[in-house]
Amino acid sequence: MNSSSGKEYMSTASSSTGWKAADAAAAADQFPAGLRVLVVDDDPTCLMILEKMLRTCLYEVTKCNRAEIALLMLRENKNGFDIVISDVHMPDMDGFKLLEHIGLEMDLPVIMMSADDGKHVVMKGVTHGACDYLIKPVRIEALKNIWQHVVRKRKNEWKDFEQSGSVEEGDRLLKQADDADYSSSANEGNWKSSKRRKDDEDETDERDDTSTLKKPRVVWSVELHQQFVAAVNQLGIDKAVPKKILELMNVPGLTRENVASHLQKYRLYLRRLSGVSQHPSNLNSSFMSPQEAAFGPLSSLNGLDLQTLAATGQLPAQSLATLQAAGLGRSAGKPGIPMPSVDQRNIFSFENPKLRFGEGQQQHVNNNKQMNLLHGIPTTMEPKQLAGLHHTAQSMGNMNVQVASNGSQSSQNNPLLMQMAQPQARGQVINDSSLGHAPRLLSPMGQPILSNGIATNVSTKTGIQENIRAPSYNPVLQTSLMLNFPTNHASELPGNSFPLGTTPGIPSLTPKVAFPEDVNSDIKGSVGFMLSYDIFSDLNQHKPQNWELQNIGMTFDASQHSNNLQGNHNHSQPVLVQQGFSSGQVNGQNKSATVVSKAMFSAGDSTGHASAQNGNQHLNSLLVDGTVRVKSETVADATPTNLYPDHFGQEDLMSALLKQQDPIAPAEHEFDFDGYSLDNIPE
Amino acid sequence: MRRQLQTMRKSLFDQGYLDEQFVQLEELQDDANPNFVEEVVTLYYRDSGRIILNIEQALERKPFDFNKLDAYMHQFKGSSSSIGAKKVKAESTLFREYCRSRNGEGCMRTFQQLKKEYATLRRKLEAYFQLARQAGPVETACRPK
Numbered sequence: 001m002n003s004s005s006g007k008e009y010m011s012t013a014s015s016s017t018g019w020k021a022a023d024a025a026a027a028a029d030q031f032p033a034g035l036r037v038l039v040v041d042d043d044p045t046c047l048m049i050l051e052k053m054l055r056t057c058l059y060e061v062t063k064c065n066r067a068e069i070a071l072l073m074l075r076e077n078k079n080g081f082d083i084v085i086s087d088v089h090m091p092d093m094d095g096f097k098l099l100e101h102i103g104l105e106m107d108l109p110v111i112m113m114s115a116d117d118g119k120h121v122v123m124k125g126v127t128h129g130a131c132d133y134l135i136k137p138v139r140i141e142a143l144k145n146i147w148q149h150v151v152r153k154r155k156n157e158w159k160d161f162e163q164s165g166s167v168e169e170g171d172r173l174l175k176q177a178d179d180a181d182y183s184s185s186a187n188e189g190n191w192k193s194s195k196r197r198k199d200d201e202d203e204t205d206e207r208d209d210t211s212t213l214k215k216p217r218v219v220w221s222v223e224l225h226q227q228f229v230a231a232v233n234q235l236g237i238d239k240a241v242p243k244k245i246l247e248l249m250n251v252p253g254l255t256r257e258n259v260a261s262h263l264q265k266y267r268l269y270l271r272r273l274s275g276v277s278q279h280p281s282n283l284n285s286s287f288m289s290p291q292e293a294a295f296g297p298l299s300s301l302n303g304l305d306l307q308t309l310a311a312t313g314q315l316p317a318q319s320l321a322t323l324q325a326a327g328l329g330r331s332a333g334k335p336g337i338p339m340p341s342v343d344q345r346n347i348f349s350f351e352n353p354k355l356r357f358g359e360g361q362q363q364h365v366n367n368n369k370q371m372n373l374l375h376g377i378p379t380t381m382e383p384k385q386l387a388g389l390h391h392t393a394q395s396m397g398n399m400n401v402q403v404a405s406n407g408s409q410s411s412q413n414n415p416l417l418m419q420m421a422q423p424q425a426r427g428q429v430i431n432d433s434s435l436g437h438a439p440r441l442l443s444p445m446g447q448p449i450l451s452n453g454i455a456t457n458v459s460t461k462t463g464i465q466e467n468i469r470a471p472s473y474n475p476v477l478q479t480s481l482m483l484n485f486p487t488n489h490a491s492e493l494p495g496n497s498f499p500l501g502t503t504p505g506i507p508s509l510t511p512k513v514a515f516p517e518d519v520n521s522d523i524k525g526s527v528g529f530m531l532s533y534d535i536f537s538d539l540n541q542h543k544p545q546n547w548e549l550q551n552i553g554m555t556f557d558a559s560q561h562s563n564n565l566q567g568n569h570n571h572s573q574p575v576l577v578q579q580g581f582s583s584g585q586v587n588g589q590n591k592s593a594t595v596v597s598k599a600m601f602s603a604g605d606s607t608g609h610a611s612a613q614n615g616n617q618h619l620n621s622l623l624v625d626g627t628v629r630v631k632s633e634t635v636a637d638a639t640p641t642n643l644y645p646d647h648f649g650q651e652d653l654m655s656a657l658l659k660q661q662d663p664i665a666p667a668e669h670e671f672d673f674d675g676y677s678l679d680n681i682p683e
Numbered sequence: 684m685r686r687q688l689q690t691m692r693k694s695l696f697d698q699g700y701l702d703e704q705f706v707q708l709e710e711l712q713d714d715a716n717p718n719f720v721e722e723v724v725t726l727y728y729r730d731s732g733r734i735i736l737n738i739e740q741a742l743e744r745k746p747f748d749f750n751k752l753d754a755y756m757h758q759f760k761g762s763s764s765s766i767g768a769k770k771v772k773a774e775s776t777l778f779r780e781y782c783r784s785r786n787g788e789g790c791m792r793t794f795q796q797l798k799k800e801y802a803t804l805r806r807k808l809e810a811y812f813q814l815a816r817q818a819g820p821v822e823t824a825c826r827p828k
Binding site: 043045046049052056089114138139140 | 704707708710711713716719722723726727730731754757758760761762764765766767
């Protein structure tokens with residue numbers, strides 16, 4: 001799945017790309033016939049009808065009635081599909097969650113479907129990144145044109161590519177494409193070129209050097225994502241342009257367009273996160289489950305809110321609340337949440353972000369800020385950090401990690417965020433003065449707010465990494481602290497036992513916390529979490545938090561990733577994140593974190609670990625370093641048990657996350673930090 | 684016999700039992716899947732029967748969990764609409780309205796009506812398919828307009 005290195009994936013991608021030169025050529029001629037569609041719907045009647053319709057359109061159809069299975073299939077065969085069609089309401093996983101996962105991991109165009117045509121649901125699809133929304137009953141005419149989404153995506157990526165500097169080649173290809181016989185699309189010209197390019201790529205190996213030309217689907221592994229986040233944070237979320245990010249990342253085979261589209265997603269994610277954090281009110285510890293729900297809506301809301309928030313800087317808590325409420329239905333909780341911190345900064349609203357913000361906001365305005373950072377928090381770096389986190393989280397597969405982080409946040413909408421923010425305040429958090437906020441959050445939260453907070457923090461961390469450190473960290477740390485709290489206060493982190501480590505130093509823990517939430521709640525934001533860890537570390541200097549937070553571990557991983565990303569820990573990157581999750585689930589404890597971190601660091605971050613050991617202290621640095629620190633903390637702490645097979649592998653994480661997600665109840669436990677952290681982040 | 688089939692089909696549409704979506708299904712039927720429509724309808728009745736049961740059980744538990752009922756009905760409605768079951772779909776919509784307004788009485792009444800329509804449609808379609816099989820392969824009917 002996630003190649004540990006960009007290069008790896010690149011080569012893999014190219015070789016495993018579903019197309020061989022000949023096939024590509026053939027397919028190209030018949031395009032859109034042969035388009036490989038994956039359709040996911042729990043309703044067998046609809047599934048049967050859709051399959052038949054798609055076959056009639058001459059597409060290659062694979063049907064699936066469970067989202068988890070769909071994800072597995074996609075993961076196993078990254079380049080096996082061109083487009084995914086998914087139902088919104090499914091028993092095992094929310095369609096939007098699946099959408100996010102796919103967007104982050106595979107970057108495939110996804111079409112949502114539902115009998116529900118309510119405005120807010122459709123909007124949710126938009127904010128989550130769906131490229132289209134179909135109302136059931138679906139007519140065959142609506143399916144005839146879905147290929148346009150595939151082309152459009154490729155075209156955009158191609159364009160990015162071109163801009164990134166391979167203009168010549170691009171031109172060349174374009175010219176070639178010009179005489180392509182593809183038509184029937186508005187993007188005809190572009191499409192042709194992109195299409196052609198694709199074909200060319202497949203056909204001409206010598207184009208390898210211009211790997212950009214060939215755009216095999218890029219798999220944003222945890223490591224890669226962390227690298228990405230780190231680069232983004234380094235540049236500053238506002239200044240992060242694909243070209244520079246690409247340069248910083250220095251991943252062979254990665255194209256500017258890959259980065260550009262990933263950046264777009266990341267921004268959305270952050271936005272969502274910020275939106276989420278706004279609702280601290282939802283921090284109810286129980287939100288773990290709700291988080292998910294919250295997150296869902298939040299995310300969507302976040303997306304919306306975040307923007308607003310960002311604009312207002314204070315993400316009108318109300319708006320967030322509203323959004324969240326709308327989205328989550330429940331989260332609308334804290335309207336009062338001073339989302340301000342939420343930095344709406346990046347309205348990457350990962351679903352959770354909103355939550356976080358909400359909460360974070362409440363809690364500490366400071367924290368919020370930080371929290372916001374995660375989301376888009378304008379405040380200190382957070383946004384970037386968060387972004388980083390997010391990414392990481394995302395790369396993790398958003399799965400729980402993000403969710404966890406976000407989840408806690410989102411679900412609670414605010415609680416999480418708040419928690420994060422709160423945890424900081426809680427005192428647990430970030431014990432360090434640096435945390436200032438964080439501790440506050442943590443303490444109040446006592447609860448696992450960390451999870452939320454952490455989640456947020458994480459997010460902020462990622463984004464903020466730098467900024468957060470100082471004040472930002474607080475929030476971040478707070479969040480992380482929150483996670484830590486779990487240990488400290490939260491130690492309640494039920495299940496999760498966030499060993500986050502005694503919140504104080506738990507910077508790393510928090511990340512975990514974040515995850516659990518995600519895990520459970522699909523905290524997409526969790527990734528962002530990871531970053532928070534860093535913050536936490538900084539904040540808390542915590543000791544290797546007892547990352548009992550299993551979830552934390554998971555989240556941690558996520559956070560770690562984020563951290564990694566943030567920091568320069570490229571090594572740990574995203575990979576960790578994923579692992580974190582798995583471990584998160586499993587170990588709940590730091591172990592997972594450790595494991596996660598390990599996994600994450602698979603890249604070779606081991607150094608990260610070392611630093612992690614320093615943990616607490618590093619936490620802060622971690623943030624900067626990227627999640628690595630986080631890990632170290634965890635690692636230090638967690639290292640014990642084998643948190644999870646070190647490399648859970650993203651899939652593991654994902655599954656772990658998924659598992660966690662599903663059984664919200666149990667997950668809750670783990671995520672305790674999520675639930676609790678935010679649970680009442682007293683605003 | 685074809686004539687008879689056509690007449691039966693037309694009346695199903697005219698009386699509002701089926702809508703445009705059913706035609707979509709008919710158009711999907713081809714030589715490769717000569718009994719596609721019947722297969723889909725059979726699948727629908729099998730799967731939706733399960734949901735009906737769930738709703739029934741849920742209606743036996745007091746107080747009503749309207750959210751759950753609404754969720755079940757949402758599912759049911761999706762299925763029903765995809766085969767073009769017009770009257771059944773209308774009852775589903777009404778049921779959901781009652782759920783949203785927390786009207787237990789309304790829910791129960793509507794559900795009874797829904798089950799009736801559901802059963803009636805099933806009978807009619809079974810007769811239709813039986814006749815269709817006897818009549819042999821039939822071209823897709825023209826859209827009823």
